Amino acid sequence: MLVAGLVLTGCDSSPVASGDPGGSPSTPPQTQPSTPTPTATPADSISLEVDGLVTMYDGHAVTFSYTDPEPLLTFIEELTGVPRHGEDYDDPWGNGTVFGTSYTWDEIRVSAWTDGQTWVTITADAIGDVPVTTVPGITIGSTRDAVIAAGGWEGWDRDGDGTPDYYGIDPQPVPGTESLSRPDEVGRQYVDVEISGDVVTAVSAPANDFSDI
Secondary structure: OHHHHHHHHOOOOOOOOOOOOOOOOOOOOOOOOOOOOOOOOOOOEEEEOOOEEEEEEOOEEEEEEOOOHHHHHHHHHHHHOOOOOEEEEEOOOOOOOEEEEEEEOOOEEEEEEOOOOEEEEEOOOEEOOEEEEEOOOOOOOOEHHHHHHOOOEEOOOOOOOOOOOEEEEEEEEEEEEEOOOOOOOEEEEEEEEEEEOOEEEEEEEEEEOOOOO
């Protein structure tokens, strides 16, 4: 009888979990999958150019074209950490038709026209922590003399005081167009430079001298 008892006792030596009469294993709590944090597009520098906003990172260039505003807007959101907020604006002829949408941050304004073209104005020497310049090296805070030395030509005298408030730099001819300010010459695109008190306060692109807007 002692042997039988020992045999019966050894038939089930598996422990039963406390509080679980059925002995079924406990199910671990389920965790919700985490949402990955967006990673900002890396950039060491930014150049405002005629064809687009060009970034450099580790020796490689990436161009955000003015004809495709979405990647450009996303890039600015990543750099500033501030989401876009757009405001529609009407056409310049007073017809009441929406002409485009303007997105404004502290350092930059992106105007996306309904035809797909984009106009960019930069008002700071950096976007986020990334320095901004132009091909000739003109940036916010440069002097009028530096603009002229970089090949800048006189543009609009907004206040009529005899001293230009705008200059053009980084010209590129556009075949098939004719300049409105230089008769019988091919039109050109360029970077527009705004000056106040002999200091650059804004740079914009792409400007041109062959259209009326």
